[in-house]
Amino acid sequence: MSLSRRSFALGASLAAVGGVAGCKRAVRDDKGRIRLRLWFSLGGRNREVLLEIVKRFHATQDEIHVEPVYQGDYFESLAKLRTAIAAKAAPALSHVVAEVVPYLARASTLEPLDGYPGMKEIPFVAALAQSGGFRGGGERPLYGIPLNRSTPLMYCNGDIFAKEGLRPPTTWKDLVDTAKTLTRPGTRWGHEVPISWWFWVALVGQAGGVVFDEAGRATLGDEAGVRALRLWQDLVHRDKAMRPPPGRDYDAWNVVNQDFLGGRAAFIWTSTAYIRYLEDNAKFPVVAAPLPRDVRASVPTGGTFFVVVKQAPDEEKVAAARFLRFFCEAEQAAYLSTRTGYLPITTPAAAKMRADGFFAKHPNDDVAQAQLAHVDPWPWEPLLFRIERDIVDPRLEEAVLLDRDASSVLAEARALAARPG
């Protein structure tokens, strides 16, 4: 039995919001410019860069006025966006984590952008765009425009590695040995990484697995998933060479960064997005290296895509497409990348950065670029995000902290993934 969304929502508890949404939306401001509402979830320097690009956009024209509004971290922002869409009060432009795009697309909430002038011609770096970031992403309507895209990267404390005469680990065995060698109980952990889906997916890929098979079943890597989880469990509980950072989501990521900067972790895995931050704040040389391989090299992509909300007024959607084209120009894309550590999203931007000598001066960014050759695309799977958040992420944390049997934890997760509510 299936009800229409409209009839169901009529009875739902959104009446109050619906009342607000019923108010006429002012598409133009008092100067006659189109008001382009942009919800974003970037903080610190990333936020400064985005706002600078908005400022540059305003300097090039006076028909569209972008109104950026900060909405909390990625997950808070997504919760607000969904609620706003349901209440028909969403902004025209927002950005969401990559794994959410298929879900929002299936819900028919996203505007296909192929038909807007110039959008199909943007020369994206395939691995970071919808076409190469998702299996079969290029065969679908264009829903997502890459904003800030990243992969996991390994960062080593150059001083510690030099003192011990070590090189960044290149295999899982190396990783374990190096972590054990560099651990000083009570003062320093050899290795640290957020216990999180993204890094586990990297390990699964390196162990030769995939989280979803070609038929769309959530295999969670099968045996590779178990091996990936056991690697962490052994590092934490048997080798005592890795600290599982406390906190959830980006709290844990922040702890990892702070432990690295404070010399309490010799080498960490985190996002390429932190290259500039770590380089600028470390009192030691930061040496980036590709993630080590097990049976093969593999990294997932992360970060977010711009999406245009389908229900927004046409004028705002056209304005959004125009802003996105500006955003994707080499000047802007290179600016974002050089100032943050996010990967350049278009080939002209990457070429410009190379021609300007940026990669020669910033070898860590070059390592991140080279690692793009090993990107494993996400499945175009609407349930991907829910399986990540609801089923896998909390179980990874439980399995690592409480040393639960990896095989049965993932078997339980697979069973639940087969019937998410």
Add this chain to the structure above:
Amino acid sequence: MLGPSLAAWALFVFVPLGLAAYESLFAWDMLTDPVYVGGANYAAIAESGELGRILGRTLGFSVLVVSGSMALGLGLALLLDRPGRFFAFVRGAIFSAYVVSWVAVALLWVLLLDPDRGVAAALLRAFGLPRVGFLTDPHAALVTLAAVTIWKITGYAMVVFLAGLRSVPQSLHEAASLDGAGPIARFRWVTWPLLKPTAAFVATTSLIVSFQAFDVVRIMTGGGPARATTLFVYAIYEQVFMNLSVGRASALAVVYFLVLCVLAAAQLRAWRSQTVGRRA
């Protein structure tokens, strides 16, 4: 006369409850069409053991909060029920925690309990005690949240107990003293029996606070580590806003309502038996 308040109750309590019960029978994410799944949402949360764990955690948290805040509130009230500016200042200082917002309290305690840089960690180091992950150890986190909650609401319990203590006639204490009763006997046979209705009120309000716990979880632990602090209200929030599952969140909300009904009935029964006992 009852019309307006009944209408308000219907609008803000019964209708939302009915909708939650209805929505719990669907798989729905707010954006796609809802699909009728009958009791599958209930089965899913029960079979995975999630419901039992959430319920156990919430009840455990409530027991700690209710017993802790009552014991401390009563103890402080007995200790501070004295005239003078100093005692008035101490009473005010303890009560002040109750009026501070939950967000501020939670953020303050996150800093104090930081396992590396917090005051608690420094104290442990000073006494040569091992490092404790107050908010990061799955075995310690729930107790820590309960302790913070107790710290916040004890001032309120103390003030209510103080009011209760002052309503106990002094003449009864004097009579008991003349009969040779010491302080403990006077508390046991005079103060406590007359304080029971106050204690029941404090227990009820503490229970409500503990079952409503959300801010403290959201800010201090986000339900972790390893879901060790995912209490009922936070679990509902997480299901609907983070995991995109309105149906499952509604199923949890319905169960939550039923649990509250059972607790309220038990409380009412206890109150009634007490009232009947006093009248007899």
